[in-house]
Amino acid sequence: MSAIIRGAGAATALSTFNPVDSKKLAAPSRTNLPARSKRYIVAGSDASKSFGSGLRVRHSQKLIANAVATKADTSVTTGTGHELLLYEALQEGLEEEMDRDPHVCVMGEDVGHYGGSYKVTKGLADKFGDLRVLDTPICENAFTGMGIGAAMTGLRPVIEGMNMGFLLLAFNQISNNCGMLHYTSGGQFTIPVVIRGPGGVGRQLGAEHSQRLESYFQSIPGIQMVACSTPYNAKGLMKAAIRSENPVILFEHVLLYNLKEKIPDEEYICNLEEAEMVRPGEHITILTYSRMRYHVMQAAKTLVNKGYDPEVIDIRSLKPFDLYTIGNSVKKTHRVLIVEECMRTGGIGASLTAAINENFHDYLDAPVMCLSSQDVPTPYAGTLEEWTVVQPAQIVTAVEQLCQ
Amino acid sequence: VLDFPGGKVAFTHEIQFISESSQERVPCYSVLDDNGQQITNSHFVQRGSSGEDVSDMVTLQIMDNIYYEAQRQGRLSFYATTIGEEAINIASAAALISGDVIFPQYREPGLLLWRGFTLQEFANQCFGNKSDYGKGRQMPVHYGSNKLNYFTVSATIATQLPNAVGAAYSLKIDRKNACAVTFFGNGGSSEGDFHGALNLAAVMEAPVLFICWNNGWAISTPTSYQFRSDGVVVKGRAYGIRSIRVDGNDALAMYSAVHAAREMAITEHRPLLIEALTYRVGHHSTSDDSTRYRSAYEIEWWNKARNPLSRFRTWIESNGWWSDEAESDLRSRIKKEMLEALRVAEKSEKPNLKNMFSDVYDVPPPNLKEHEFVVRQTIKSHTQDYPSNVPL
Numbered sequence: 127m128s129a130i131i132r133g134a135g136a137a138t139a140l141s142t143f144n145p146v147d148s149k150k151l152a153a154p155s156r157t158n159l160p161a162r163s164k165r166y167i168v169a170g171s172d173a174s175k176s177f178g179s180g181l182r183v184r185h186s187q188k189l190i191a192n193a194v195a196t197k198a199d200t201s202v203t204t205g206t207g208h209e210l211l212l213y214e215a216l217q218e219g220l221e222e223e224m225d226r227d228p229h230v231c232v233m234g235e236d237v238g239h240y241g242g243s244y245k246v247t248k249g250l251a252d253k254f255g256d257l258r259v260l261d262t263p264i265c266e267n268a269f270t271g272m273g274i275g276a277a278m279t280g281l282r283p284v285i286e287g288m289n290m291g292f293l294l295l296a297f298n299q300i301s302n303n304c305g306m307l308h309y310t311s312g313g314q315f316t317i318p319v320v321i322r323g324p325g326g327v328g329r330q331l332g333a334e335h336s337q338r339l340e341s342y343f344q345s346i347p348g349i350q351m352v353a354c355s356t357p358y359n360a361k362g363l364m365k366a367a368i369r370s371e372n373p374v375i376l377f378e379h380v381l382l383y384n385l386k387e388k389i390p391d392e393e394y395i396c397n398l399e400e401a402e403m404v405r406p407g408e409h410i411t412i413l414t415y416s417r418m419r420y421h422v423m424q425a426a427k428t429l430v431n432k433g434y435d436p437e438v439i440d441i442r443s444l445k446p447f448d449l450y451t452i453g454n455s456v457k458k459t460h461r462v463l464i465v466e467e468c469m470r471t472g473g474i475g476a477s478l479t480a481a482i483n484e485n486f487h488d489y490l491d492a493p494v495m496c497l498s499s500q501d502v503p504t505p506y507a508g509t510l511e512e513w514t515v516v517q518p519a520q521i522v523t524a525v526e527q528l529c530q
Numbered sequence: 531v532l533d534f535p536g537g538k539v540a541f542t543h544e545i546q547f548i549s550e551s552s553q554e555r556v557p558c559y560s561v562l563d564d565n566g567q568q569i570t571n572s573h574f575v576q577r578g579s580s581g582e583d584v585s586d587m588v589t590l591q592i593m594d595n596i597y598y599e600a601q602r603q604g605r606l607s608f609y610a611t612t613i614g615e616e617a618i619n620i621a622s623a624a625a626l627i628s629g630d631v632i633f634p635q636y637r638e639p640g641l642l643l644w645r646g647f648t649l650q651e652f653a654n655q656c657f658g659n660k661s662d663y664g665k666g667r668q669m670p671v672h673y674g675s676n677k678l679n680y681f682t683v684s685a686t687i688a689t690q691l692p693n694a695v696g697a698a699y700s701l702k703i704d705r706k707n708a709c710a711v712t713f714f715g716n717g718g719s720s721e722g723d724f725h726g727a728l729n730l731a732a733v734m735e736a737p738v739l740f741i742c743w744n745n746g747w748a749i750s751t752p753t754s755y756q757f758r759s760d761g762v763v764v765k766g767r768a769y770g771i772r773s774i775r776v777d778g779n780d781a782l783a784m785y786s787a788v789h790a791a792r793e794m795a796i797t798e799h800r801p802l803l804i805e806a807l808t809y810r811v812g813h814h815s816t817s818d819d820s821t822r823y824r825s826a827y828e829i830e831w832w833n834k835a836r837n838p839l840s841r842f843r844t845w846i847e848s849n850g851w852w853s854d855e856a857e858s859d860l861r862s863r864i865k866k867e868m869l870e871a872l873r874v875a876e877k878s879e880k881p882n883l884k885n886m887f888s889d890v891y892d893v894p895p896p897n898l899k900e901h902e903f904v905v906r907q908t909i910k911s912h913t914q915d916y917p918s919n920v921p922l
Contacts, residue, residue, distance in 0.1 A: 268729070302685075312665040312682075315681065348891065
């Protein structure tokens with residue numbers, strides 16, 4: 127079995143995939159997967175044509191009854207494949223790219239022999255040397271600027287912010303130089319950097335270490351943003367981001383680093399502009415990303431027991447939005463709930479709500495609802511912190527409300 | 531003695547603060563006196579005939595004057611002159627090789643000129659026409675040329691300093707016999723990026739030259755309001771960087787200092803800081819009238835008594851490599867060429883509208899294609915409001 131190949135304009139051998147067809151294709155047995163897993167996806171920015179990764183293919187008919195997609199079978203069933211944690215998947219992706227292309231280098235605080243605060247760069251300094259895995263002094267703006275200058279002269283730096291919040295210090299370089307120099311130089315200089323790091327609300331990290339920067343960066347022209355949520359897509363997005371000629375900001379989440387999953391042994395990358403269908407459904411489209419995906423899937427369990435059939439999409443691509451996948455889902459379910467960790471004001475959800483209303487207004491049977499964190503700095507107290515983040519119970523209530 | 535991480539530290543048992551300034555200010559390296567005579571016993575790096583140096587300085591001066599006037603006449607939207615800093619521009623350029631990558635602030639077109647950017651190419655960028663390498667997207671004087679290793683000017687102050695460190699890092703990894711060179715003003719040395727970049731370069735042992743043109747002013751802010759240190763040169767030591775203060779209006783001293791610094795940067799893999807003392811004879815830009823905050827006398831004095839071009843010209847003429855005749859020939863020729871280049875650039879078509887949306891990414895994504903569609907639709911229904919010289 128192979129996914130539908132749409133010839134329309136697709137220059138490369140990519141498969142385009144209409145989520146509506148997922149049920150038709152989902153039925154065949156999983157043993158056909160090897161063909162799918164060998165396909166390499168070339169990361170391109172033409173979202174309407176480039177699909178693939180076959181993630182949708184992996185969801186069989188059984189999944190609709192089994193609400194929790196991520197646990198049971200995001201694993202590859204070729205028999206091989208290996209299990210690892212999300213931070214190891216990131217490290218694996220990074221290492222493979224550094225092996226493949228000598229121009230890829232890493233810079234950030236404590237990324238060298240310390241292996242990174244979250245161990246994403248563990249072992250890389252030993253393997254590639256101190257120069258390619260560079261420990262920098264504490265100066266986010268300066269080392270981000272350094273990465274940009276290195277990119278303009280031919281390297282492909284992966285810049286690590288120890289915590290995404292620290293990259294606020296690098297905002298000037300990211301907005302003015304990273305996003306703009308390809309444009310203002312008339313295309314003479316490219317800036318293929320990857321800026322990555324953990325963000326989001328953790329466990330009592332305090333307000334300054336619980337920032338959600340994706341909304342602050344979203345307006346910057348010239349950059350792309352993706353958020354990973356599983357070991358599979360973490361590795362795939364890391365690789366795709368490194369290979370992209372555009373600057374890409376890869377958002378990881380502090381609490382997801384220890385997620386375990388079995389991922390393919392074969393090489394693969396994920397498409398940067400593509401959303402991930404986590405659980406196909408009929409009644410309502412739930413759009414989410416990063417850690418909230420798990421809260422949504424937990425709520426989905428409860429919802430399924432109550433007789434609802436939610437379609438859960440991990441939007442993954444925060445800039446640009448994958449309006450193709452999202453649109454097809456809205457056209458099917460006519461109801462949208464966005465669950466995000468950003469603040470209510472000016473968050474990714476706010477931006478997505480606007481995009482959906484503008485583009486798919488005619489298909490909506492109810493106003494788009496968005497569940498976000500409150501507009502408060504994250505409190506340190508564990509109990510309060512828990513309530514700044516959207517909880518599964520709230521998601522269930524929201525779905526019930528929307529589906530009345 | 532204390533065995534401290536980083537090295538041994540001796541103890542003292544007196545309360546003694548390091549003074550905020552040393553007794554003597556750091557002396558300034560110079561070779562030519564105010565009259566363009568070589569100072570006896572002065573050391574400098576020989577370079578042979580410097581006819582090109584002078585002619586480029588003259589060209590730069592003429593270009594500045596013509597463009598400034600053009601802006602005042604409404605032909606150009608904006609311009610920033612380099613008047614008074616010609617020696618810094620040309621002498622530095624002469625001391626570098628084509629493989630050295632330059633990260634300018636915005637007062638260094640002389641390096642581009644030296645490397646072969648033509649008068650027409652300068653004019654094209656200033657008018658933002660279809661031949662501009664920047665495709666008409668940036669304001670005038672924000673030149674950039676990847677083939678001449680001159681990185682596109684980014685208007686933000688001092689952001690190019692860390693970029694230069696990155697380039698130096700890249701050259702170091704590739705083991706190239708080249709260095710990164712970056713320029714900034716006395717004002718730029720106050721920005722956080724200056725401190726971050728110098729510190730980073732020192733720790734990385736990156737082959738980068740930090741050249742500061744301390745021209746006394748940052749728009750209307752004099753150096754006494756910019757920093758309280760002995761200029762910029764003393765800051766080098768704070769970061770563990772070898773530094774030198776040079777007479778920026780002395781072409782021979784400038785050339786020698788940059789040449790020597792470059793050698794050290796490449797062979798020893800270290801950053802260097804050069805503070806070139808000079809004066810901003812022109813206004814900050816065409817949006818500024820500096821007579822409002824400084825005396826005309828001060829400007830005149832620097833322009834006459836310490837003019838970099840006059841001093842160098844005197845020296846060069848005394849060596850028989852230049853003459854008044856050569857100069858006047860050059861001046862009339864350049865003036866004609868410059869005015870012609872301006873005329874051609876002005877008449878030239880602007881870049882196509884699609885360039886508003888291209889190069890934001892490698893390939894325009896669907897949302898930008900949509901934006902372009904909307905703009906074009908709007909233009910179709912309001913053709914009379916759309917500029918006639920921008921092709922669709």
